[in-house]
Amino acid sequence: LAKTTQPISMDSYEGQEVNITCSHNNIATNDYITWYQQFPSQGPRFIIQGYKTKVTNEVASLFIPADRKSSTLSLPRVSLSDTAVYYCLVILTGGGNKLTFGTGTQLKVEL
Amino acid sequence: NAGVTQTPKFQVLKTGQSMTLQCAQDMNHEYMSWYRQDPGMGLRLIHYSVGAGITDQGEVPNGYNVSRSTTEDFPLRLLSAAPSQTSVYFCASSYSGRAYYGYTFGSGTRLTVV
Numbered sequence: 001l002a003k004t005t006q007p008i009s010m011d012s013y014e015g016q017e018v019n020i021t022c023s024h025n026n027i028a029t030n031d032y033i034t035w036y037q038q039f040p041s042q043g044p045r046f047i048i049q050g051y052k053t054k055v056t057n058e059v060a061s062l063f064i065p066a067d068r069k070s071s072t073l074s075l076p077r078v079s080l081s082d083t084a085v086y087y088c089l090v091i092l093t094g095g096g097n098k099l100t101f102g103t104g105t106q107l108k109v110e111l
Numbered sequence: 112n113a114g115v116t117q118t119p120k121f122q123v124l125k126t127g128q129s130m131t132l133q134c135a136q137d138m139n140h141e142y143m144s145w146y147r148q149d150p151g152m153g154l155r156l157i158h159y160s161v162g163a164g165i166t167d168q169g170e171v172p173n174g175y176n177v178s179r180s181t182t183e184d185f186p187l188r189l190l191s192a193a194p195s196q197t198s199v200y201f202c203a204s205s206y207s208g209r210a211y212y213g214y215t216f217g218s219g220t221r222l223t224v225v
Contacts, residue, residue: 043218046213046214100156101146101154
């Protein structure tokens, strides 16, 4: 599976848009990019997934350029409750059933 | 709809003791797995199961056993607890064994071995 690299931490203020970029230089043709969110003392929560271009749901947007070597998770107008660790993962669509987590990005949102 | 339920939430064991961490899901998911998370690290896969009666090892299986007699339950057994097994343990399940469909995680069991 492709190795992912993302910033260790980010700080933001309430109401701002936060963009977390993940690089996955050796992503394969059949790989998807997926993001999980983890609050303290809770298990990770699936938030968004995509293959290319842009995906948007009620929580976030995911931007994936044409070469797919990176992706950007965008959180619009963050609040204190968005303080969490965000994990970028690359997964196989065909037969993959394992998640390989890195250390993620610790997002801290302040007033 | 309870999702993935883990019990207990907290546990303290003495070195050498054994115990079973329970995991149950009510979503009829075929795939279930156990992860451990140590401070400052991501989650690491211990064991997983693609259906009742089928289990396999993950990245860090030593010291742990699993079985899957029903679709709903996937217990994790520590045979002889060691301080190195102090960690937070998460159980996760997924439809059809495909990571593509997204995993649902439990709230975790915080285990301390003294």
